[in-house]
Amino acid sequence: MKPGAKLAMLAFALVFPFLASNEYQVYVMASAFVWAIAVYGLNIITGYCGQLNLAHGGFFAIGAYTLGLLTADAGWGFWPALLGALLMTAVLGFLVGIVSLRLKEHYFAIFTLCVGFIIYLLIDKWEELTHGAIGVRDIAAPYGFGLVDFTDTTPFYYLVLAFLVFAIWFMGRLSRSLLGRTFIAIRNGDELAQSLGINLMRNKLLAFVLSTTYAGLAGALYAGMVRIIGPEEANINHTFDMITYLLVGGIGTLTGPLLGTVGIVWITQSLQFLEEYRMIIFGPLLVLLVIFAPRGISGSFLSWMHHKAQSLAPGKKQAQSKVTAAKQAGEAENNA
Amino acid sequence: MLKVERLTKMFGGLAAVNDVSVEFETGKINAIIGPNGAGKSTFFNLISGLHQPTSGRILLDGVDVTHLPSDKVAMLGVGRTFQTTNLFEQATVLDNLIVGHRLRTRSGLWDVLINSKRLQREEKAARDKAQEALEFVELGHVAGQFIADITQEERKRVAFALALATDPKIVLLDEPAAGVNPEETASFARLMRKMVDKGLTVCLIEHKMDMIMNLADKIMVLDHGEKIAEGTPEEIRNNPVVIEAYLGGGEDAAA
Numbered sequence: 001m002k003p004g005a006k007l008a009m010l011a012f013a014l015v016f017p018f019l020a021s022n023e024y025q026v027y028v029m030a031s032a033f034v035w036a037i038a039v040y041g042l043n044i045i046t047g048y049c050g051q052l053n054l055a056h057g058g059f060f061a062i063g064a065y066t067l068g069l070l071t072a073d074a075g076w077g078f079w080p081a082l083l084g085a086l087l088m089t090a091v092l093g094f095l096v097g098i099v100s101l102r103l104k105e106h107y108f109a110i111f112t113l114c115v116g117f118i119i120y121l122l123i124d125k126w127e128e129l130t131h132g133a134i135g136v137r138d139i140a141a142p143y144g145f146g147l148v149d150f151t152d153t154t155p156f157y158y159l160v161l162a163f164l165v166f167a168i169w170f171m172g173r174l175s176r177s178l179l180g181r182t183f184i185a186i187r188n189g190d191e192l193a194q195s196l197g198i199n200l201m202r203n204k205l206l207a208f209v210l211s212t213t214y215a216g217l218a219g220a221l222y223a224g225m226v227r228i229i230g231p232e233e234a235n236i237n238h239t240f241d242m243i244t245y246l247l248v249g250g251i252g253t254l255t256g257p258l259l260g261t262v263g264i265v266w267i268t269q270s271l272q273f274l275e276e277y278r279m280i281i282f283g284p285l286l287v288l289l290v291i292f293a294p295r296g297i298s299g300s301f302l303s304w305m306h307h308k309a310q311s312l313a314p315g316k317k318q319a320q321s322k323v324t325a326a327k328q329a330g331e332a333e334n335n336a
Numbered sequence: 337m338l339k340v341e342r343l344t345k346m347f348g349g350l351a352a353v354n355d356v357s358v359e360f361e362t363g364k365i366n367a368i369i370g371p372n373g374a375g376k377s378t379f380f381n382l383i384s385g386l387h388q389p390t391s392g393r394i395l396l397d398g399v400d401v402t403h404l405p406s407d408k409v410a411m412l413g414v415g416r417t418f419q420t421t422n423l424f425e426q427a428t429v430l431d432n433l434i435v436g437h438r439l440r441t442r443s444g445l446w447d448v449l450i451n452s453k454r455l456q457r458e459e460k461a462a463r464d465k466a467q468e469a470l471e472f473v474e475l476g477h478v479a480g481q482f483i484a485d486i487t488q489e490e491r492k493r494v495a496f497a498l499a500l501a502t503d504p505k506i507v508l509l510d511e512p513a514a515g516v517n518p519e520e521t522a523s524f525a526r527l528m529r530k531m532v533d534k535g536l537t538v539c540l541i542e543h544k545m546d547m548i549m550n551l552a553d554k555i556m557v558l559d560h561g562e563k564i565a566e567g568t569p570e571e572i573r574n575n576p577v578v579i580e581a582y583l584g585g586g587e588d589a590a591a
Contacts, residue, residue, distance in 0.1 A: 173449075173451065177443070178434070178438055179443065182435060184427075187424075188422045191386055191406075191418065194386065195386070196436055310481070
């Protein structure tokens, strides 16, 4: 994306709390940003590396619960608990990944679907640890070191924005690097990637751990924002929501997760007055998008930009390909 | 260069490759021919490590690579193409090729995070290698186009370039000229000759007899997983066993 568009988006995000007509809108935007961080994580393993991970919501919940339990029950501060949540989701991601990534395609998706459900069951039933259906209360808000009060919505909004910017920045660097290209090669095909000397397990595992850590970060921020969490955080619906955000925004693109998440969160919000009937509008919108822009908002936009740039220089391209064709024909004759 | 000793692959009770021994010499074009289902692709999969052989040995420059996984085999210098190559359609040709040199680089997550000197150096090397491979297959002019926008013949060349970007010593080409017209086939033949001139050893599976007979230095014929003949194009052309396998031996073809 052009640096100008990037700066414009960042500037908009920075002034948004001043444009918002009430605090609730800032809160909705902050929560959209939290989900966007998680969707960026899903984009690593599913978008770039091509492995459909249906346990993503489970890892989000693990991040939320780790932070919640460490602050509410163990008395830790928010910041050390955040580190704890990242570590926990990374380690559990490693352990789940090393088993599940032995499976391919649908089998991997089904396996992780089960992992996600097991995480839900553990949170719901392991009452001694998680308080079961009662959930976790009195979760600590981020400590502001006496400078800011993160229990206020607007400072928390900026905190989440900072994490989101870091998450996107790292994703940008990753996707352009040799490592990101390695993930994409795996998405193109296991056998081809292996024949290019790529160690499948090591690279898939790295992508998986990165994605669960992103989910853990988002979950921990979520817990610090809502301060009360329950087993429903691990509901499989959250995973499917995130997949929808990713598909609408553009899977395997850098801006897709942000556009998809923020877009759908606001559409859902603005249709709130319709209650359950909002799906009557939302459903067909989704169907139209899948038909006319199967690569999502960002993906379709990028294709369109590329073809526009190509068609601006048609003379050059055609002339060149004519020369090549003539050359090849000539050489073919010589050969025959 | 590549020496195969008594290689066998059983799928259940069926021998897809049965007791095949052969040697591919450095700087030669070695062809493998045979009727459909003769075990040619399986033979390639065994050499490149995608399948593990049931018995037998594979030696690459004297090193036993029989039980190495395919990524390790690739590191040792075996490049290959497939009958179909899935590429990233919505990315440029050059972008698709850069990963080809990944196996010769070492940058990891930490290098990405701090944008290390090593990462920058290796990314430049990979990009240069991709460009070089693209020039080699005479596709320098489509570097900036999306894979989705290039022709079928150009895709095949891109697949060659991808294999070449791994810096192989030997390349295994699985039906490189399938589905391309006669002029293009001739230009593919020249390309393979060019690979050999550059010092590579080429090994290909092909059904187009005209091309093989003009191009190959040495031909091995597989039928029902077994090697039934080996030799120069001239020897193969006049071999009665080969003629029988191709022109219908009926009941005794399996013998």
